[in-house]
Amino acid sequence: MSLLIVGSTALDSIKTPKAENPRLLGGSASHAAVAASFFTPVKLIGVVGEDFPKKYLALYRRHKIDLSGLQILPGKTFHWSGEYEVNMNNRRTLLTELGVFEKFSPHLPDAHKASPFVLLANIAPALQHHVLDQMSRPKFVAADTMDLWLNIALEDLLRLLPRLDCFVLNDSEAHQLTKEDNIFSAMKKIHKLGPKYVIIKKGSHGSILSSPRGHFICPAYPLHTVCDPTGAGDSFVGGMMGYLAATRGTIDNNFRRAMIYGSVVASFCCEGFGLDRTTRIKRTDIEKRVKELEKLTKF
């Protein structure tokens, strides 16, 4: 089944201790859409400026991403610039130019309104609401977020949570939202705010699911070198939702493997700058790492 993804579509200038790469294709929706495209047809909702490189439109198209919901507006594409520390765990934002994103109002083509699977990738909660408002009853809705929205749009986010089936956030955001130090206590509190499935991401330590079938400890695929972790979280949730949308059977039955697939796509994301590595893999590369993860966790 098809998957609708809304989120940011951006140009990322990324600095790591080893290299500097200006104006790569980035944004939560770009990473999530490419990740999901390995599994299911994706409909992208986003906005870019007139400066958006044609090669990136071609990249989306190569991944068979439906661009009829991508607005191209006069002005500049959202530009983010950030720098990673040596250990690649901490990053700081150097610059944020919103450009056309400032006035972005997601508009769904009629054909998109009945999409059964919806991923509200990281973007202002008001825009996530706005997408849901335009949809007929989707089968499964997941949303990601970031610390910024907890700081400046908490009310919108709290209103969003009851509208979700699945909420994905990282450990520090979970702490910020619930004031709980313990990850399992935090998930309990988040369930009470609405979503039936709660996933807490822990970077290279993997992620944890709390669901009607209990908890699942999802490993990260072990990487010997991390080139650029930007977009890893978006790739994780994109891959996961893509797998869920594509796979027959109940959500409950497929959820754990969906997270494993997400985890594997995220591992490829970390191995290159921006989407460099992810756009070069094939489904068979993903399957190989899924099998490896099976071996790595079996006891």
Place this chain on the structure above:
Amino acid sequence: MSLLIVGSTALDSIKTPKAENPRLLGGSASHAAVAASFFTPVKLIGVVGEDFPKKYLALYRRHKIDLSGLQILPGKTFHWSGEYEVNMNNRRTLLTELGVFEKFSPHLPDAHKASPFVLLANIAPALQHHVLDQMSRPKFVAADTMDLWLNIALEDLLRLLPRLDCFVLNDSEAHQLTKEDNIFSAMKKIHKLGPKYVIIKKGSHGSILSSPRGHFICPAYPLHTVCDPTGAGDSFVGGMMGYLAATRGTIDNNFRRAMIYGSVVASFCCEGFGLDRTTRIKRTDIEKRVKELEKLTKF
């Protein structure tokens, strides 16, 4: 088969945000020995002062720990006092009184010298050497360490590594030892220093094994409340070595399950002050959590 354990035997005064407990039974050897005792007969090598409470000797005996290698010397028992921060991840040492530990020279009774399994729990590397020097050819030797020895006894530790089958350390110690940020690169370097099995502990994120059979991602048992993590690492390695010593078949075949058992015993350790909780469980409680971990990680 029997397991010889050397390490510290101490009285721990532990402060957490919720409570304060003076002079609990502690020390790396105490935690490791009790953890291992659920699986195999344990021979303890250590030293205590004349002030060592009789109830703690009785506790060791209840766990059928052989105390013929425990020296009781004139003077005071090693006393450590520490305080945990709210999130229970960071702790600071308030006080260290070495007492009889200052002049400790481990002496192995003849009956101990042929123990097939040896755990050199956290203690000065010179003392770990001294124990190995007294042994005939043990089948499997594992050692734990701490940042202190990396700082003040690195040479002794580097001389120890080629004498080990298995070396266990935590992520920050691995970074300190190898200067590698990546956990897998760090393990590669540590293999070159000697041990065939390298385990890096990551606290509540579980642990990673690097071995001749490849890597294993070992989960931590999920805890909703952590009372006192002191001794969790010692319990992990104690439980692991106890299971290895007790279980038929090759070390390679048993290693992953051994880590899982260690992980489970460590989870009980965290649920009480000192050894309070660990000493109240039965083997069936351990088996129950091992089964739960199977469910929590299956996909």
